[in-house]
Amino acid sequence: MRVSPTVRADHAERLTVPWWMWPAGLAGAAALATEIWLGAGGVQAWLPFALLLPATVVLLVRLGRIRVAVEDGELLVDDARLPLRFVSGVVALDAEGKREILGVAAHPLAFVVQRPWVRGAVQVLLDDPADPTPYWVVSTRHPLELAAAIEAARGGTA
Structure with a gap:
């Protein structure tokens, strides 16, 4: 794609x-x-x-086919789409933060796309009353850039 x-x-x-x-x-x-x-x-x-x-x-x-992108007011992770109007916050995670959020602190309803060879990740907090998913955790090689892109796109869609 x-x-x-x-x-x-x-x-x-x-x-x-x-x-x-x-x-x-x-x-x-x-x-x-x-x-x-x-x-x-x-x-x-x-x-x-x-x-x-x-x-x-x-x-x-x-x-290695998983694509992560922010475009047209959506977060695209492989074939999943998240409209950014439902995002309430974004947290960039390093390797330790990723391990913690995917370990005992993990929520069973969270949407996770994780690759063990990718050290960083972002946690995208959701605010959608119709969706029980509390957050997404997405592996990324550039967590700060992805978090900034999500925040910038949220500012543009709000």
């Missing part, structure tokens, strides 16, 4: 997997395929390579 040139995005990022997950994932898939190859002959010998390596690539691409 790309941002169209006519729509101005206040903040946009993709939560891609880190570079080291590619060689680690492919090496793990190759090791598993080799293990199966050692005990098989004929078609079963090359089939694990033909299945496991492409499946690993697809998995890594899917893990």
Whole structure:
């Protein structure tokens, strides 16, 4: 999904997997395929390579497809949309704050999009009487910039 040139995005990022997950994932898939190859002959010998390596690539691409953006008065997280008129506050979280808010302090009805390889996050507090969700927690590599973009967009929509 790309941002169209006519729509101005206040903040946009993709939560891609880190570079080291590619060689680690492919090496793990190759090791598993080799293990199966050692005990098989004929078609079963090359089939694990033909299945496991492409499946690993697809998995890594899917893990890194989450898009976080603030545009047109909405917070977009993957396919979820939050109109900013329901936002009552935003808190930028570092790694420790993210761990705390997702740990024992977590609310069971919170909307969470979390990637463990992304250290920062934002907590978006909601004020919508029709929605039981108290807040969103969204991983981001730039928590201060995302929080500022949400606040700036809220000021523009209020």
